[in-house]
Amino acid sequence: MVTSQTDRPSILSPWLRVGPLTIMMVIFFVAPIGIFFVYSFWTKEGWDIVRQWTFENYIYVLTSPVYTKLIFRSLGVGLRIAILSVIIVYPLAYTMVFKFEKYRDLILFLLAISLFSNYLVRIYAWRAILSSNGLVNWLLMSAGLADGPQPYLLYSQWGVILILLNVYLPFATLPIYSALLNLDRDVIAAAADLGASPLRVFAEVTLPLTMPGVIVSFVFIFLLTSGDFVTPVFVGGKEGMMIGNAVAEQFGALANWPLGSAMVFSTVILIGLLLGLIFLVYRIVRNVINRKRYDLYR
Amino acid sequence: MDYIIQFHEITKRFGHVVALDKVSLEVKKGEFLSLLGPSGCGKTTLLRTCAGLEQPTKGQVLLEGQDITHMPAYKRPVNMVFQRWALFPHKTVAENIAFGLTIKKTPRPDIIRQVRAMLELVKLEGYENRFPKQLSGGQSQRVALARALVMQPKVLLLDEPLGSLDLKLRQEMQIELINIHKRLGTTFIYVTHDQEEALTMSDRVVVMNHGHIVQIGPPAQIYQKPNSVFAAQFIGQTILFQGQVSAKNGESCQVATDELIITCPTGSDLHIGQDVFVSVRPERVRLNDTPLVDLENRLEGSIVNTIFKGPAVYYQIEAPGGRIITVQQHLEQDIPLYEAGSNVFVGWSSKNSQILLQ
């Protein structure tokens, strides 16, 4: 390809171009988070904030069996939802793109509609379905599969997982869907042309090339769900409470912003560590696969 | 005759669009066959039915006499070079080339040997560990070629592989492809919309239009004896007249057009009053300051435009009746060019006027 000689942009211009975006990010995202980050190093005495830098809150949170349990449970719930949603959504997006091309827009439209239906309404609907005299238990009992109502459906971690999965599924779909949609069809055709069976095409070309979409979807869902605090209130019961509920309590009823902030950032740090670990494993696996690279002039 | 590929009455519809309409074509073993036609005429679709990437709505594809119409693409011993190359972006050059062999479970030392041989063939030694996005268009094109050739296909399908290269690179690659074809003896089916490319490279050219085959033949024949107005206009340039057969005697006949009466070699099945076209190649026409009395067909006109192209010059000449015709003159000596406004005499011999029925 011919490289064209264009005017060299000044060093500043890229910054000017993203300027408005940067300002928005600072106002709506960085500033509020920064404020809470500062709070997390202060303490509260009575009704006063003590503006003295200390790790006290962090030590308290990270050594408290209750809070660490809540944090790890939240990460576990988020992780399970993220894994499940990617597993559910990938085939869905794949069929949308490759098998039901005609109905692609319709399915996308239905997904979008489900985004607009009220979150609480859906939680109540699920509660009705899962409750002891709800649809699922009724079906189980009338089919003779259960003697009585199955209590673990509601007020448990799996109840929370089920509902959050349902609520966030459309969000999980879009990154994978668009990754699949942007795949060059000729690249897939080329793999088939070179002798790869449909399964091999998927393993060698389709999946590796859509992995970025899978990762975005995974991280997105993991972050959104592990911080949720609404669903646990309605269907979590004691077993389904998450760190978000404890945070909400500190910011609400207990009005302890420093401790609440420290909980948030402890969770964020642990999420970061967990994601880092996941990607380390992912990279190692990928490198092992790529080790086969052809070293032609050994 | 040994045919390697036979297309038998292939029809392909996409919804209401008829991409191919009962196309039948035989491809000889080892030949360089070009599919030539304007964009959208069905060239790619025909190529893809051969690769198995498109199922014909009707008709059969035979490979060495065997019906492969329903054989999936990945089982067919033919390979394709895609229009935009379609390299695997996450694999290196070497991995791209090795892809088909690894699928076949070729032993590793053999893969390495064959990939090396291919890199040498397409002159890309030293590029094996680059990724496609680190390659120029010409280099990507070579990788795509190597990736297909390493499979030793019975037929190599090429879909406008040089379409997005600049002119100079394209001409170099044309020669290289011809050499590779000679060296390997593989059958090439080559899609292009560039008539010059088709004439340069092929043993035979298939002219297509609107999902039909218009004409099949060696390049010289296609150029010299186009069988239709479409073929005459699409391949090379032509001065086209429309008229009726007005007289017929033994060797020649006359066609009356709005501008003049043209003497043509006669065809057997012409009758007086029949509507016909007459095509004259611009380089078969002579120009002079004085009337060309030795030529049967003559026109007088004035130069409107002079287009200088190096080895040749094109004159746009306004003929009586206002019609503008373009005439080509080879510049053998440093003859002075006509200037706009000069009066010139144009003439051509009867054997250079070709009657076309459609």
Ligand SMILES: Nc1ncnc2c1ncn2[C@@H]1O[C@H](COP(=O)(O)OP(=O)(O)O)[C@@H](O)[C@H]1O
């Ligand atoms: N997958 C497809 N879906 C719908 N129409 C198609 C498809 N592929 C090709 N066509 C149509 O078929 C016709 C022939 O296309 P193609 O074979 O690509 O032409 P060419 O390669 O000669 O430019 C065109 O009208 C094109 O729009």
Ligand SMILES: [Mg+2]
């Ligand atoms: Mg095409």
